């Protein structure tokens with residue numbers, strides 16, 4: 182870490198990795214396999230971060246690894262059209278009902294930035310509605326009341342974002358449809374899109390209230406705005422078709438990241454053909470990327486998606502593992518009357534150190550982050566690697582066994598007793 186901070190700001194290539202809010206020196210990870218990571222001192226941890234979501238099959242999955250190793254024999258990057266990119270796009274369009282067309286990029290941030298520009302280009306409108314506590318990557322206009330690392334750092338907006346950029350970003354309250362209606366009424370005919378994390382996971386996990394997502398769909402239809410589901414976390418996790426499938430809502434555009442790359446840098450945006458058809462080179466909305474659709478990244482992503490799609494039992498396992506872990510934590514919190522609450526869905530969950538229900542940014546911010554830091558440190562010392570922030574999620578993967586989950590519950594029980 183002393184070496185790192187001399188040459189990398191804060192010693193990390195992404196702020197939330199710095200362990201700032203948990204007051205520890207970050208563990209430098211050397212290798213991973215299945216549900217485990219090992220740090221440079223050889224200490225093994227049961228990993229509940231999974232690279233923040235991508236490692237849904239566990240680390241070093243044989244199907245993904247062998248496909249990548251074999252692809253490397255053929256070269257790393259061409260910057261040219263390849264059949265593989267067509268195969269990946271065809272596969273996703275065939276297996277995800279609401280995706281007519283898709284464009285590959287290199288990160289979730291890039292996917293959201295591109296989808297926002299597309300929505301503005303398609304509608305001819307400038308305003309974008311987002312929700313306080315939702316995090317959509319670090320493009321300028323999305324760093325307004327953002328979640329994840331900015332929320333962790335307690336600075337929901339970033340320096341360096343010109344007022345001119347932020348002024349077109351309107352912030353609503355998650356799970357509060359009236360706050361969205363008010364923004365539409367206050368900006369008639371000006372809202373290009375509403376972008377939402379269909380299950381929020383960047384202020385900790387916050388589930389959509391009954392009718393919330395349906396209400397957004399209706400409002401966007403009524404107002405002529407596009408509904409963008411940011412499924413960078415939910416996509417291919419909450420179901421193969423993501424939150425859109427799980428909750429039965431059809432967005433106009435979806436953004437992906439994480440799982441779609443199988444651990445390699447991949448983002449994507451896709452959806453309605455009439456909207457996607459506005460993208461360069463066939464339409465007026467420009468977007469580009471040297472390494473977009475990179476052969477190695479596409480190989481890793483396709484291998485992971487095919488494994489997930491061809492084996493629905495993976496999703497049954499993720500559901501049962503989530504019920505065991507998060508249901509088990511809920512029982513412990515009740516048994517010890519801990520001033521905590523837990524939100525979870527499928528293989529995603531968060532323990533909040535506040536007794537009140539967490540349904541939006543304001544209630545999430547009530548959490549006792551100092552107490553979370555104690556919990557994090559307690560678990561890390563016992564070999565459990567959690568996301569180093571109250572405002573992130575626990576990510577289960579198919580490599581976590583019931584025995585490992587029960588061990589985790591045992592450690593949490595010890596913490597609650599202490």
Ligand code: KE4
Pocket residue numbers: 195196197198233288289290291293316317318319329330378382383411412413414438439448573
């Ligand atoms: P990336 O640019 O980090 O690939 O994706 C940005 C992004 C967009 N949308 C959602 C819903 C996201 O959760 C993310 C990124 N997630 C964070 C973890 N909460 C990435 C971890 C980090 O910043 O290092």
